[in-house]
Amino acid sequence: MWLVRMAAVGAASWAGSFGFVMFTYYYVPLSWRxxxxxxxxxxxxxVALYEWRQKIKKQKGRPKE
Incomplete structure (x- = not known):
């Protein structure tokens, strides 16, 4: 559940900043790649951001689920 939530947050934040530039650049129908x-x-x-945040939580000694 946390992985899905963090993936959605990561995708939304990435799409909000750099993803907009990629969207305008790759809006050509031929660029499906x-x-x-x-x-x-x-x-x-x-996924990398999620694992990095979990690693920091473990180092602080505050396991929070």
């Missing part, structure tokens, strides 16, 4: 790479990059960044 750009969309696929953007989605994969979003998933990778959100």
């Amino acid at each position: 750009g969309w696929i790479s953007a989605v994969l990059l979003t998933i990778f960044l959100s």
Whole structure:
């Protein structure tokens, strides 16, 4: 549940800043490869951000679920 929530937050924040530039650049119908790479990059960044935040929570000694 936390992974899905963090993935959604990460995707929304990434799409809000850099994703808008990617959207305007890849709005050409021929660039589906750009969309696929953007989605994969979003998933990778959100998972990496989630694991990084979990690591910091463990280091602080405050397990919060």
